[in-house]
Amino acid sequence: MKIVCLVKEVPDSEAKITVENGKIKETGVKFIVNPYDEYGIEEALKIKEAGGEHQVFILTFGTERAKKVMESAMALGADEGFLVADGSAPDCDSHTTAKVLAAALNKIGFDMIFCGKQAIDDDSSQVGVRVAEMLSLGHASVVNKFELTDGKVKVERQIQGGQEVIEMPVPCVITCQKGLNDPRYPSLKNIMAVKKKPRTVFTLDDIGLSADDVGVNGSFVEVTKFEPPLEKAPGRVIEGEPEDTAKELIRSLREEAKVI
Amino acid sequence: MVDFNLNDEHNMLRDAIRDFAENEIAPIAEQLDEKEEFSLELVAKMSDMNLFGLTIPEEYGGSGMDYLAYIIAVEELARVDGSTAATVAAGNSLGLGPVYYFGNEEQKKEWLPKLCSGKVLGSFGLTEANAGSDAGGTLTVAVQDGDDWIINGSKIFITNGSSEITGFAITQAITGKRDDGKKEYTCFLIPHGTPGFTTKTMHGKMMWRSSNTAELYFEDCRVPNSSILGKRGDGFKQMLSTLDKGRLSIAAMGLGGAQGAYELALKYSQERVQFGKKICKFQANAFKLADMATEIEAARWLLYRACWLHDNDLPFQKEAAMSKLYCSEVMSRVVNHAVQIHGGYGLMREYNIERFYRDQKLLEIGEGTSEVQKIVISRYIGC
Numbered sequence: 065m066k067i068v069c070l071v072k073e074v075p076d077s078e079a080k081i082t083v084e085n086g087k088i089k090e091t092g093v094k095f096i097v098n099p100y101d102e103y104g105i106e107e108a109l110k111i112k113e114a115g116g117e118h119q120v121f122i123l124t125f126g127t128e129r130a131k132k133v134m135e136s137a138m139a140l141g142a143d144e145g146f147l148v149a150d151g152s153a154p155d156c157d158s159h160t161t162a163k164v165l166a167a168a169l170n171k172i173g174f175d176m177i178f179c180g181k182q183a184i185d186d187d188s189s190q191v192g193v194r195v196a197e198m199l200s201l202g203h204a205s206v207v208n209k210f211e212l213t214d215g216k217v218k219v220e221r222q223i224q225g226g227q228e229v230i231e232m233p234v235p236c237v238i239t240c241q242k243g244l245n246d247p248r249y250p251s252l253k254n255i256m257a258v259k260k261k262p263r264t265v266f267t268l269d270d271i272g273l274s275a276d277d278v279g280v281n282g283s284f285v286e287v288t289k290f291e292p293p294l295e296k297a298p299g300r301v302i303e304g305e306p307e308d309t310a311k312e313l314i315r316s317l318r319e320e321a322k323v324i
Numbered sequence: 325m326v327d328f329n330l331n332d333e334h335n336m337l338r339d340a341i342r343d344f345a346e347n348e349i350a351p352i353a354e355q356l357d358e359k360e361e362f363s364l365e366l367v368a369k370m371s372d373m374n375l376f377g378l379t380i381p382e383e384y385g386g387s388g389m390d391y392l393a394y395i396i397a398v399e400e401l402a403r404v405d406g407s408t409a410a411t412v413a414a415g416n417s418l419g420l421g422p423v424y425y426f427g428n429e430e431q432k433k434e435w436l437p438k439l440c441s442g443k444v445l446g447s448f449g450l451t452e453a454n455a456g457s458d459a460g461g462t463l464t465v466a467v468q469d470g471d472d473w474i475i476n477g478s479k480i481f482i483t484n485g486s487s488e489i490t491g492f493a494i495t496q497a498i499t500g501k502r503d504d505g506k507k508e509y510t511c512f513l514i515p516h517g518t519p520g521f522t523t524k525t526m527h528g529k530m531m532w533r534s535s536n537t538a539e540l541y542f543e544d545c546r547v548p549n550s551s552i553l554g555k556r557g558d559g560f561k562q563m564l565s566t567l568d569k570g571r572l573s574i575a576a577m578g579l580g581g582a583q584g585a586y587e588l589a590l591k592y593s594q595e596r597v598q599f600g601k602k603i604c605k606f607q608a609n610a611f612k613l614a615d616m617a618t619e620i621e622a623a624r625w626l627l628y629r630a631c632w633l634h635d636n637d638l639p640f641q642k643e644a645a646m647s648k649l650y651c652s653e654v655m656s657r658v659v660n661h662a663v664q665i666h667g668g669y670g671l672m673r674e675y676n677i678e679r680f681y682r683d684q685k686l687l688e689i690g691e692g693t694s695e696v697q698k699i700v701i702s703r704y705i706g707c
């Protein structure tokens with residue numbers, strides 16, 4: 065089986081994000097493999113290690129810079145890496161991102177597709193399912209248990225008040241939730257092996273798309289501006305006798321915080 | 325042009341080990357220290373990441389990385405825990421190193437794959453009760469008896485010397501007199517389980533409490549001629565060369581430990597409020613932190629350059645001794661200020677900085693004291 069893991073480059077959750085002129089400032093920010101995507105890679109590697117003829121591929125859509133993240137994902141033990149590199153990537157909405165990934169998937173071939181349930185930067189949680197729909201594949205999202213037997217996938221996902229069990233044939237798309245498995249750390253041997261493995265960079269042209277299909281042109285959604293969350297002001301302790309403090313509390317809730 | 329960029333592998337390795345150390349070591353480090361527990365479970369996890377045999381070629385089961393990669397790995401472990409870094413540094417520099425550099429093909433084939441898998445650790449026994457800085461003062465003797473040698477003597481403070489998975493000790497012994505009348509030293513690779521060879525774990529250490537340290541005893545211990553590491557009479561040279569490289573890994577522990585202690589102090593000073601202000605805003609503390617950051621940066625590039633010299637087959641011995649001296653003394657100053665910044669809390673077990681403060685002291689003593697490094701450096705500069 066060709067098992068393809070979709071991997072997004074995201075800012076490190078510990079990175080200090082600053083906004084300048086409505087755009088996120090990226091200098092000094094470290095970029096990592098989207099943590100939810102690691103569950104997908106782990107599941108793919110487990111399938112491979114259980115035996116049989118399987119290959120694990122990493123597929124990333126991003127700018128040139130995302131090559132590093134694709135390689136980091138490969139360092140977990142994948143066999144091959146693919147990057148669709150285009151400067152428009154940050155301006156693509158979920159629909160367009162899925163369109164690009166689906167075109168690349170058609171180009172490289174697939175028998176099974178894993179991705180994270182969401183990316184930790186834009187939290188849109190749509191790409192995996194959209195890819196499946198575009199490729200007319202079955203899909204299950206937010207999966208926390210996965211089994212593959214005789215070409216059939218059995219997954220579980222948490223729903224209100226219980227677990228939902230879904231069975232479907234491969235190929236299909238699974239979006240992975242925390243708890244699905246315990247992603248490994250890259251071993252040093254696998255780190256050393258990355259540059260010896262095939263790594264392909266596609267242009268849009270390579271996968272049959274053009275500049276009109278992507279970025280602001282190809283997207284339904286346009287991000288007009290980013291704003292940092294308001295900085296939390298330090299708390300204030302109102303001191304004094306209960307009668308006075310209660311009065312002062314009500315006054316400040318009414319006049320300063322304007323919540324009552 | 326000078327290029328200070330690390331390569332992609334170095335960066336990936338640093339990220340991977342930092343992640344591992346923060347998630348797998350940090351949560352248990354204090355407990356292991358408190359209980360003086362050498363964790364086989366942790367060794368197994370580190371083996372899965374190939375932390376043993378980093379610089380050994382793949383044909384022997386290693387990862388074939390350069391020395392700088394190894395040093396970054398030790399640095400990142402030491403940033404979180406000194407004992408764990410010690411297990412890895414000794415495993416590589418003192419267990420694997422001598423076998424790879426000096427062992428004959430048979431010894432390499434037998435031991436390197438096991439050592440690289442992390443299933444077996446090797447130890448390196450040079451120090452004796454009466455031969456510390458003066459390693460030539462060894463009293464352990466080996467007497468030839470037909471095709472065998474009979475070894476008598478003892479060693480002290482041997483890292484990884486008595487763990488459940490230690491497979492052998494490399495031991496220096498006097499094997500006679502050279503033509504010039506000086507003592508002849510030879511190293512033997514003595515497997516655990518050889519009759520007459522026993523070990524005893526040393527307890528009650530102030531530092532590296534979860535690293536394994538042992539005394540080794542040889543009483544009429546009979547080993548075959550084939551257990552000589554490399555050639556008879558090469559012992560002293562082998563030991564010196566092992567220590568030259570080992571200094572880089574002790575330096576890495578100083579660098580990583582200093583980095584970890586500095587980060588703890590910085591974070592604490594940004595949270596602790598006195599006189600209505602975060603204490604990092606007081607110039608007395610801010611200047612300490614600025615000094616720490618500066619010295620760490622200097623230490624890092626001194627050490628990395630020493631590794632670069634080694635990796636480019638250039639003479640690196642002087643720079644290795646300088647790195648060992650400087651990095652361990654930088655860490656000494658950093659932990660001192662870092663505890664000061666923590667105030668009373670810095671003296672409590674509950675705060676990690678307390679462990680860093682204790683673990684640091686070994687670095688100015690082990691694998692050649694600071695004074696011995698100065699002797700080495702002064703010889704290189706022509707004193």
Ligand SMILES: Cc1cc2nc3c(=O)[nH]c(=O)nc-3n(C[C@H](O)[C@H](O)[C@H](O)COP(=O)(O)OP(=O)(O)OC[C@H]3O[C@@H](n4cnc5c(N)ncnc54)[C@H](O)[C@@H]3O)c2cc1C
Pocket residue numbers: 414418448449450451453455456457458480481482483484532537686689690691692693694695696
């Ligand atoms: C936790 C731990 C792990 C260790 N692991 C190992 C190991 O794996 N293998 C191994 O072989 N050894 C190991 N050692 C031993 C270590 O290398 C020695 O402790 C060290 O070399 C110093 O020797 P010593 O303790 O005998 O001190 P001494 O040599 O007695 O030195 C005492 C003091 O005198 C100073 N001094 C001595 N000679 C001179 C001189 N000529 N000029 C100026 N000052 C001098 C020293 O610098 C020191 O301050 C370990 C030690 C410890 C504590």
